[in-house]
Amino acid sequence: MEKIKVGIIGTGFIGPTHIEAIRRLGFVEVVGLAENSQAAAEQKAAALSIPKAYGSYQDMLQDPDIQVIHNCTPNHLHFTINKEIILAGKHVLSEKPLAMTSSESAELLALAKQHGVVHGVNFNYRQYAAVQQLASMVRTGDLGHIHLVHGSYLQDWLLYETDFNWRLSPEAGGNSRAVADIGSHWCDTVQYVTGKRITEVFADLATVIPVRKKSKGGAATFTSQREETEYEDVEIRTEDYASVLIKLEDGSRGVFTVSQVSAGRKNRLSFELDGSKHAAFWNQEEPEKLWFGHRDKPNEVLLADPALFLPDAKPFIHHPGGHNEGWPDALKNMMQNFYGFIRAGKDPQQDQASFATFADGHISMCITDAILRSHAEQRWVKVAEEEFA
Numbered sequence: 001m002e003k004i005k006v007g008i009i010g011t012g013f014i015g016p017t018h019i020e021a022i023r024r025l026g027f028v029e030v031v032g033l034a035e036n037s038q039a040a041a042e043q044k045a046a047a048l049s050i051p052k053a054y055g056s057y058q059d060m061l062q063d064p065d066i067q068v069i070h071n072c073t074p075n076h077l078h079f080t081i082n083k084e085i086i087l088a089g090k091h092v093l094s095e096k097p098l099a100m101t102s103s104e105s106a107e108l109l110a111l112a113k114q115h116g117v118v119h120g121v122n123f124n125y126r127q128y129a130a131v132q133q134l135a136s137m138v139r140t141g142d143l144g145h146i147h148l149v150h151g152s153y154l155q156d157w158l159l160y161e162t163d164f165n166w167r168l169s170p171e172a173g174g175n176s177r178a179v180a181d182i183g184s185h186w187c188d189t190v191q192y193v194t195g196k197r198i199t200e201v202f203a204d205l206a207t208v209i210p211v212r213k214k215s216k217g218g219a220a221t222f223t224s225q226r227e228e229t230e231y232e233d234v235e236i237r238t239e240d241y242a243s244v245l246i247k248l249e250d251g252s253r254g255v256f257t258v259s260q261v262s263a264g265r266k267n268r269l270s271f272e273l274d275g276s277k278h279a280a281f282w283n284q285e286e287p288e289k290l291w292f293g294h295r296d297k298p299n300e301v302l303l304a305d306p307a308l309f310l311p312d313a314k315p316f317i318h319h320p321g322g323h324n325e326g327w328p329d330a331l332k333n334m335m336q337n338f339y340g341f342i343r344a345g346k347d348p349q350q351d352q353a354s355f356a357t358f359a360d361g362h363i364s365m366c367i368t369d370a371i372l373r374s375h376a377e378q379r380w381v382k383v384a385e386e387e388f389a
């Protein structure tokens, strides 16, 4: 059977991780890469062993061999490029956020539906086997009714005033940073696990480093520029930190904190579910561990193991217990589900997707909007449900 052919736009931090995950599937082939100049495209394509290099993504969209495009560009380019991919009739897998505003993400969702293309957004944390196990336990009622959900997503790669990256500029990253960049993952994962929408928020945001030093050289996501000697001062207008009270659709409550300035926390997405029978906790930095809290017997730790996981979670784990899987494996699951859907010829309008779609990407944008509004107006704000159409 012929392999599904793919093109990648953007090769910063995330593009190469997509390429690696795709290559692990076997039935999909990355045939093209686009960068913003022919020289950069050729250099990256050679380094990543990709046959076709395009100095303009529009040229790659004309390539009739390519059926699927991954949008791995900085945030401000997502909307225009996603739109052009759909209009070119290609399936699309976009990085989050889908666009810069929720009216744009609504437009993309409607357009993707109209053109019948398969649409995915890379909310990869729901693809961990342990997260699937929790979602399955919630569905089967093992934890009881989930009363409360609380947690955080903490990083430290923006701790120093000399840490700088395109994500800090609203023009490139958007009006929200910590909430849109990592809070979006927390909300998507928790909504997925609980099976409930976040419907209302009350938020407090802060920019704890109001002026940063930008090196003349520039730095990629997760890299340091501390060795640089020449800097310019830049006023920061997006949040390093947020704490958000949430209400879910069934009236249950929760709270989460996001921060990109928490020393020692590298990529710590964690959440705890307090159910009427038991509690459960998961932390992305130790992804194989699931903690269960009990009232009447000693608490337990379950280590990820296909022999012990529920049937729904088993397809997400690929090695026997003790052979730990992590971030790249969850991303592989994302690709497996997205490309499995395409290979099976499923219809995005009819068939249930086992990955986050543009509908989830749009919901995420609406939550970010509500959080920004809540902070500005210092009150509870409803997540605008009518925009989910």
Ligand code: SOE
Pocket: 013, 155, 181, 182, 185, 221, 267
């Ligand atoms: C930077 O905060 C970042 O790369 C996010 O953009 C990703 O979505 C997250 O998975 C890891 O951190």
